[in-house]
Amino acid sequence: MTFEHTHTDRGSGARAGTLTTAHGVIHTPIFMPVGTAGSVKAVHQRELESDINAEIILGNTYHLYLRPGLELIEKAGGLHKFNGWSRAMLTDSGGYQVYSLGANRKITEEGVMFKSHIDGSKHVFTPENVMDIQRTIGADIIMAFDECTPYPCEYGYAQKSMGMTHRWLTRCIEQLSKVDYKYGYEQVLFPIVQGSVYKDLREQSAEFIARQEQFGNAIGGLSVGEPHEDMYAMTNLVCSILPSSKPRYLMGVGTPENILECIALGIDMFDCVMPTRNARNGMLFTTEGIINIRNEKWKDDLSPIDAQLGGYASGSHSKAYLRHLIINKEILGAQIATLHNLTFYLWLVREARKQILEGTFAAWKNRMVEKVSRRL
Known part of the structure; x- marks a missing residue:
């Protein structure tokens, strides 16, 4: 695997670059659609490739570990073969999902004990077994096991949590050195x-x-409720x-x-459930602004969703x-809205890349x- 800036x-x-994986080339900056349980909600893998041209998607360790489970994924030959996705994939470590369980989890130096949101069964995630789980899932890029702190967060807790995340990282790296790739890439x-x-x-x-x-390196613990100014300041610093x-x-x-502001700060890769989740609720992101398609004003509007x-x-x-x-809560509505929002997000990062290559990004970003960000 290589990355060329x-x-x-x-x-x-x-920045613009190319990240080459065993499952294809990723042109950065890039947005990665979130496929939590091995599927980007409301979108077929064929559409992700042919209509959206997504170069990489996400899977989630927590959800895939619980269901369908590692035995079936390994029997299939990894998540790529299980879900029929031939391009690159990244798996989140499950740390954020465990963090969001609240009272149903206990964090210790050893790892995290938690109850399944599905059936209440008890499980333990450690830096070591999370690396083993991600080996079995088979993503091209795997994430270290960390603790995502909430916002607001007291300084003392943030400092203690950060230290534990660093110690967990050392254990992640050591475990990976002991365990070979499972699927030949x-x-x-x-x-x-x-x-x-x-x-x-x-x-x-x-x-x-x-x-x-x-x-590569990731920045976590942002977009958890802090003001955007703090997000940008921390991103710029890091x-x-x-x-x-x-x-x-x-x-x-x-x-x-x-995304635009953080591309300007030097970020190459993004993910978020916003384009898919908001689409299912009728919020559309377009080249002209944000549309709530449920509003009466669109009832007789026969123009395309986004002609550009x-x-x-x-x-x-x-x-x-x-x-x-x-x-009318037709399933097709969620499908079309999701396809549109993902098309827009991928257009946005590709247009940003084009502007970077042409040396015109900064002025274009300010206009965009x-x-x-405006409501239509």
Whole structure:
């Protein structure tokens, strides 16, 4: 696996590069659709390839571990073969999902004891077995096991949690050195920078993560309720420390505006459930702004969802028709809306890449932030 950082925008820190995996080339900056349980909700894998041209998607260790379970995934030959996805894949370690369980989990130095949200059964995640689980799932990029702190978070807790995340990372790296790839292709590890919104903790964490010299690096613990200004400040700080020769992944971010601003700070990779989850509720992201398709104003609007994007979902269906489907809770409505939002998100990062390559990103970004954040 290789990463080549090819261009940096003259007016910002925005970067363009290529990440080559056993399952294809990823052109950065990139947005990764979230396929929590081995499926991007409401979208067929064929559509992800042919209509959206997604180069990489996510799976989630917590959900896949619980159901369908590792035995079946391994029997199939890994998640790629189980779900029929031939391109690159990243798996989250499950740390965020365990964090979100609240009272149904207990965090110790050894790992996390938790109850399944499905049947209440008890399980334990440790840095070691999470690495083994991700080996079995078979993603190209696997994430270190960490604790995602909430917002707001007291300094003392953030400091203690960060230290434990660093110790867990050391255990993750050691375990991976003992366990071979299962399916004949390389898997690489991304450590995760933590530290909440505290500048000194983020500096310490970024420096520690950089010293591990793994293939790429991630920034976690943001987009958990903190003001956008804090997100940008922490991202900017961490990007100034993490090595420019390695891909940088900002986890769980975010709105189109967030993505553009963080590309400008030097982020290469993004994921978020927002385009798919919001689509199912009738919120559409477009090149002109945000649409709530349930609103009465779209009832008789026969114009395309987004003429600039074109394509099957955005150009072949009218706003009025999509509103009709969503209001009537037709499954097709969720499918078209999801396809459209993912088409827009992938268009946004590809257009950002084009502007970086042409040296015009900074001015374009400022115009686009204003457009994509307004309500229509």
